[in-house]
Amino acid sequence: MSDAVASRPFIIRVGKKVRPLLNTLIAHNSLVPDTPVLDTSLFPWISNMEQRAFRIIEEFRILMTQGVSSFPALRDISPDHTRIAPDTRWKSFFLYGYGNCVLENCRRMPCTARFAAAIPGLNSAFVSFLEPGARIPLHNGVTKGLLGPVRA
Numbered sequence: 194m195s196d197a198v199a200s201r202p203f204i205i206r207v208g209k210k211v212r213p214l215l216n217t218l219i220a221h222n223s224l225v226p227d228t229p230v231l232d233t234s235l236f237p238w239i240s241n242m243e244q245r246a247f248r249i250i251e252e253f254r255i256l257m258t259q260g261v262s263s264f265p266a267l268r269d270i271s272p273d274h275t276r277i278a279p280d281t282r283w284k285s286f287f288l289y290g291y292g293n294c295v296l297e298n299c300r301r302m303p304c305t306a307r308f309a310a311a312i313p314g315l316n317s318a319f320v321s322f323l324e325p326g327a328r329i330p331l332h333n334g335v336t337k338g339l340l341g342p343v344r345a
Contacts, residue, residue, distance in 0.1 A: 248304040282327035287319040
């Protein structure tokens with residue numbers, strides 16, 4: 194066991210082992226379906242974001258001019274993601290991570306951060322960047338609440 198894993202609290206180490214079972218139980222009782230495309234009526238806040246998408250895109254373009262290489266690797270932000278992000282080619286720019294505001298990043302994308310903060314029950318809001326050769330393997334997350342555009 195690595196030092197990083199061994200230093201985690203016992204409950205987190207055990208939780209990682211029982212999570213697949215809990216995910217299955219939760220999925221069977223979820224109000225959010227498992228369909229590839231979700232009906233936007235399930236999310237009353239989405240129309241506000243769709244109407245202002247141009248601002249999010251504008252902030253994203255400005256962010257991209259600063260160079261992806263300056264953003265941290267996902268595995269460095271969250272060691273729990275090392276299995277699915279084994280190298281540094283998957284970068285992430287968190288506005289909100291697991292309920293915590295990343296103030297410096299929110300200042301760099303203020304409109305996007307404001308829109309995200311208005312989402313009821315928001316856990317995380319971030320932008321992922323995949324450098325050439327990066328790959329996201331098939332995996333199960335802790336929630337079915339991950340929504341966003343997918344680019345090939």
